Amino acid sequence: MDAIILQILNGLDKGSAYALIALGLTLIFGTLGVVNFAHGALFMIGAFCAVTLSRILTLSHTIIDETQKDFLGNPLKVEVPYVHDLFGQATGDAIIDWAVPLSVLFAIPIMILVGVVMERGLIKHFYKRPHADQILVTFGLAIVLQEVIKYFYGANPIPTPAPAAFKGSLDFGAMLGFDPNLIIYPYWRIIYFGFAAVIIGGVFAFLQFTTFGMVVRAGMADRETVGLLGINIDKRFTIMFGIAAAVAGLAGVMYTPINSPNYHMGMDFLVLSFVVVVVGGMGSLPGAVLAGFLLGVLESFASMREVIDIIPGINQIIIYLVAIIILLTRPRGLMGRKGVMED
Amino acid sequence: MFNLNKKDLSLLIIVAVLTLFAPFILNPFPAGSAMAQFNAGYPDLMQRFVIFGIFAIGFNILFGLTGYLSFGHAAFLGVGSYAAVWMFKLLSMNVIPAILLAVIVSGLFSLLIGFVSLRRSGIYFSILTLAFAQMMFALAYSVLTPITGGETGLQLALNDPRILGVSQTAEGNIPVPGLFGLEMRDSADLVIGGWVFTFNVGYYFCALVLLASFYLSIRIFRSPFGMMLRAVKSNQQRMNYTGLNTRPYTLAAFVISGMYAGLAGGLMASMDPLAGAERMQWTASGEVVLMTILGGAGTLIGPVLGAGFIKYFENIFSKINDNVLHSWFSFLPDGLEDAVVFIIHPFIGKGWHLTLGILFMLVVIFLPGGLVEGGQRIRGWLKNRKTKDNGSASHETNPAE
Numbered sequence: 173m174d175a176i177i178l179q180i181l182n183g184l185d186k187g188s189a190y191a192l193i194a195l196g197l198t199l200i201f202g203t204l205g206v207v208n209f210a211h212g213a214l215f216m217i218g219a220f221c222a223v224t225l226s227r228i229l230t231l232s233h234t235i236i237d238e239t240q241k242d243f244l245g246n247p248l249k250v251e252v253p254y255v256h257d258l259f260g261q262a263t264g265d266a267i268i269d270w271a272v273p274l275s276v277l278f279a280i281p282i283m284i285l286v287g288v289v290m291e292r293g294l295i296k297h298f299y300k301r302p303h304a305d306q307i308l309v310t311f312g313l314a315i316v317l318q319e320v321i322k323y324f325y326g327a328n329p330i331p332t333p334a335p336a337a338f339k340g341s342l343d344f345g346a347m348l349g350f351d352p353n354l355i356i357y358p359y360w361r362i363i364y365f366g367f368a369a370v371i372i373g374g375v376f377a378f379l380q381f382t383t384f385g386m387v388v389r390a391g392m393a394d395r396e397t398v399g400l401l402g403i404n405i406d407k408r409f410t411i412m413f414g415i416a417a418a419v420a421g422l423a424g425v426m427y428t429p430i431n432s433p434n435y436h437m438g439m440d441f442l443v444l445s446f447v448v449v450v451v452g453g454m455g456s457l458p459g460a461v462l463a464g465f466l467l468g469v470l471e472s473f474a475s476m477r478e479v480i481d482i483i484p485g486i487n488q489i490i491i492y493l494v495a496i497i498i499l500l501t502r503p504r505g506l507m508g509r510k511g512v513m514e515d
Numbered sequence: 516m517f518n519l520n521k522k523d524l525s526l527l528i529i530v531a532v533l534t535l536f537a538p539f540i541l542n543p544f545p546a547g548s549a550m551a552q553f554n555a556g557y558p559d560l561m562q563r564f565v566i567f568g569i570f571a572i573g574f575n576i577l578f579g580l581t582g583y584l585s586f587g588h589a590a591f592l593g594v595g596s597y598a599a600v601w602m603f604k605l606l607s608m609n610v611i612p613a614i615l616l617a618v619i620v621s622g623l624f625s626l627l628i629g630f631v632s633l634r635r636s637g638i639y640f641s642i643l644t645l646a647f648a649q650m651m652f653a654l655a656y657s658v659l660t661p662i663t664g665g666e667t668g669l670q671l672a673l674n675d676p677r678i679l680g681v682s683q684t685a686e687g688n689i690p691v692p693g694l695f696g697l698e699m700r701d702s703a704d705l706v707i708g709g710w711v712f713t714f715n716v717g718y719y720f721c722a723l724v725l726l727a728s729f730y731l732s733i734r735i736f737r738s739p740f741g742m743m744l745r746a747v748k749s750n751q752q753r754m755n756y757t758g759l760n761t762r763p764y765t766l767a768a769f770v771i772s773g774m775y776a777g778l779a780g781g782l783m784a785s786m787d788p789l790a791g792a793e794r795m796q797w798t799a800s801g802e803v804v805l806m807t808i809l810g811g812a813g814t815l816i817g818p819v820l821g822a823g824f825i826k827y828f829e830n831i832f833s834k835i836n837d838n839v840l841h842s843w844f845s846f847l848p849d850g851l852e853d854a855v856v857f858i859i860h861p862f863i864g865k866g867w868h869l870t871l872g873i874l875f876m877l878v879v880i881f882l883p884g885g886l887v888e889g890g891q892r893i894r895g896w897l898k899n900r901k902t903k904d905n906g907s908a909s910h911e912t913n914p915a916e
Contacts, residue, residue, distance in 0.1 A: 207638055297880070303638055304584045308808060309879045311801065315872030323861050323869065443649060443797060450642045485658030492646035492653075499635060499643060 178355045179472045185361040185430065187468020188368030192423035193445040194452060194460035195372060196416035202392045202455040203409045206295055207303055209310035211420055212442025213317040217286060218421025219433035220321055221279035223330050226271035229255055270335045272429055279425045280418050287417025291410050314439065322435040329432035334360045338429075360429050367426050371419060372461055378415075379457075388412055392455075447495045453508025463506055467491050523733050526816060530729055534722040537561055538712045553831060558702055558715035560830055562786050564823045565721040566779050571806040571818030572725075572732050573775020577768050578804070579813035580741060582748035586641045586800050587628070587648025591621040591773040593655065593795030595780025597662070600669045600790045607679035608690045610720070610785040617781025618774050624651075625773020629766050636751070645797055655792040668791030692785045694720060717786045724782060725819075728775060733815055735771070744768050776803075805871070809878050811885030820886050825871065832867040 193215055200208045232251040240248040255264040267274070294313065298306045333339075341356040379385035391398045391405040398405050424433070431437065448467055452459030473479065475487035486493075498505065519527065533540065541561065542554045574588055595617035602613035632643040655663040663669055671689045684690050691698050694716070702715040735741050743764045746754055754761050784790050793799070802825070810821025840856045840863070847855060862870045882889050 294880075301883075304582070305879060305883060307584065307638070307641065308804070309876055311804075312872050312876035312879060315868060316876065319866065319869035319872055323866060439798070443645060446642055447646060450639060454638070485654055488653035488657050489650040492650040495646050496631065496643060499639060500631065503635065503639070 174350050174355050175476065175478075176473075178357075179476055180469055181355070181357050181361075183469030183472035184365045184465065185468075186471065187465035188365050189423055189427055189441065189464075190445060190448045190468050191461045191464025192368050192371060193420050193441055194448040194464045195375060195457060196420040196423075197445055197449050198452070198455060198457050198460040199375070199412055199416040199419070201449070202457065203388060203412045204291070204295065204299065206298065206306050207310070208295070209307055209442065210290070210314040210317065211310075211416075211445065212438030212440075213314040214283065214286065214417045214420040214438070215424040215427075215441055216321060216433065216435065216438030217317065218279050218283055218424025219428050219437060220325060220424075221282055221421060222272050222275035222332050222425045222428045223325065223433060225275040225278045226268070226332055229253065229268050229271050229274075272332055272334055272425065275425045276422060279421045283418040283421030284414035286421075287414035288410055290417070291413040295413070314442070318435050318438060325435065327435060329434040331432045332428040334363075334429035338363060364426050364430065368423070371422060375415070375419060376457070384408065384411075444491060447491055451495050451498050451505055453505030456505065456507040459505055459507030467494065470494060519733060519737075523737065523815070527726075527730060527733060530816065530819065531726055534565060534725055535719075537564070537718070537722070538714055542710060542712055558713055558718050560826065561715070561718045562721050562782075563826050565718070565725040566782050566786070567803070567806060567822035567826055568819040569721075569725050569728050569782065570776055570779035570803050571810065571822040572728055573772040573779070574803045575772075575807050575812060575814075575818040576732060576735060576744075576775065577772035578807055579818070580736070580744035580748060581765050581768050583633070583636065583765060583769070584641050584804070585632075585644040585769075585772075586797060586804070587644035587646075588772070588776050588803055589797070589799035590628075590648035590651045590795045591625055591776035592780035592783070592799070593651070593790065593792065594624050595621045595777030596784040596790035596794055597655075597669055597780075598777070599781040599784035600671070600788055603671060603677075603692060603784070603788050604675040605678065607677055608692050609679075610692050610694050610781075613692070613785060614724075614778065614781035617777045617784070619777075621777020621780065622770055622774040625770045625776075626766070629769035629773065633762060633765050633769060645800070648795060648797055648800055652792055652795040652797070655795060663792060664790070665792070668789050670789045692788055721782050721786070724778065728778065729815075729819070736815060740764065740767070805875055807885075809875060809885050811887030814885070814887040817885050817887045824886065829867055829871070832863050832870060833865070835863040 193211060196214070197208060197211050200206055200211070230253050232253040234249050235252055236247045237250045238247050240250070242248050253264060253268065255267050258264070259267065290313070294309065295306075298309055338359040341358045342362065343356050379389055387398065387403055387405070388408055391403075391409065395405055424437075427433075444467075445464075448463045449460055451467065452461070452463030470490055471487065474490040479486060502508075538561070544554055570588075570592060574585070577588075578584055598620040599610075599613035599617040602616045606612055628644065628647045632640055632647065635643060656665060659665075673683050673687070673689060675689075677690075680690065697716050701717075702713050705712040705714065743761075747761050747765055751761055780790075780794070783794075806821035806825050807818045808821070809824060810819065811817025840859055841852065844852045844855050860866070878885060882892075884891070
């Protein structure tokens, strides 16, 4: 029982990342009808927003500290971050410590901008071209973005720790009445899950309860008619692209303390996210979220020792296996609508 | 000749001349000169040209003709490599049985995967092939280590039980792959003045295989079967309405292109007898897609051009470094020289993938037909200019039209 709870918890944080990326992918697909292979790159750019912000915050200048001497008796040179000058030592340290959560605020405008530029600059010209062309051009874009990041940040993973307050783990088992230390769960993963839930809830609420969201949903259902009603649907879809980019970016920002970001993390997640979208059903937002969590949890169950002993290697292939089975038995995915991508 | 029309025959002859004289064509600069780094006429690289050419030709039979975009073709190449290396380990160092087994095994795999994946089309087909390929990659990397060698890859060893051959040579080395006594790595150097031309047995073997596969692909393109595949691409629904089941045709195309990939994999293992799982990763599948698109999908010569182009520039670009750039632009004033080198720097050496990505995007955006379409456009433009000159002259003579 405790092992099962542990695996469900373990699956949730990966599932959150899958769900967030798949949600963004589906938003783009459902609104613009574009298959975006560069979505993983957006996830990665988000993660590097966090890296960039923490670098900006730790920008320092050198001063000579007369009170401290090195072993030769010379005054010691000390690196002082600019934030210390601006906010004082204690506040400055706190700001540096909280770089990752602060990056969320930093990443939102950047990601929306990146998304809008991408849509207006490139994807717009591909609406009328076949899906294969869309896949190819966004695939090329993903390579370019990835290489640009590699050029500026190097090929090695860059550790970006969570704030000190969230280090350590929660003894979840003890709370449920199991023995202590049976189910321990890092605080940051709880935060990540909560964050994902808030973002997903936010996107759904935005689509469901605002006029803007209503127009977008109407556009997803029948673009032409909405256009005929005199609504500039293209502009709204562009904004949705920006929002989808922001969702992927935020997933990346918050994921940095779990996995140190490197330039190919986007590609690694992209393949899986596509599988998630297809399993959930092309164009279905709840399907994407459901499939994301489902596959995340399944993956973590498959990596249990007991399961691997029965079927070796199952943890490596479970997601693809499930995808194949679902695609062949339920061609539209778990919650796919009729008439979407059925050629 | 060969049952080809004049145009195809000349195309085949061009490819034959290009591949057979490649050691000359790719080595235009004397060995010691500053431009020698643009020479690509060494065996290793030439082998890669033709092997990836075969891979891309095969991929084109599927993607170019039927429009089914497979993102998992590298898996068949990997399977072919593994099969060939196993043949070397168990049977003999002759490349013929190794390549035969590679083709057969990859054919079986593609039959199985194609049978399942081709039940869907469009993006779903891409995802399905991707999923299968990733599954095979993950398995080869982890659980199947006894068969695939896992992370280190599958290599020959001194104690391999080679039934029709020796486990080790008289000197105690691992024997090298060969063809009835001709070793694949044997080469002969021809020195003419400052030029050094290398003729490699392995390369010529691959080149002959390339010609055979190219000929086969021409025949497929021109056959009723090829016509059927093109019909699938242009309107599968209408085909189905006419009461025709397209599945056997697409499946045949898938298996043929899988066998081509296996052939390429077998050749790769014959040139260098080891096989690794990284050959099956989806980025490798992406590479063959890039080659086909860059050259021109659906054209005969396109994939070969694309493969040669990518492999050549990959090799050349990664060799150029800042020092080379400085020596090129040394005629510029110092400040300007540094600025130019600084601008070009991200695109060379390790930045080759950036250049490739940008190039690929440009091709997809502006030249969906790839290099071949580019060539046609240039030719059309030249012809237009010529006819315009003629046209203005003839316009005055007979205005009655």
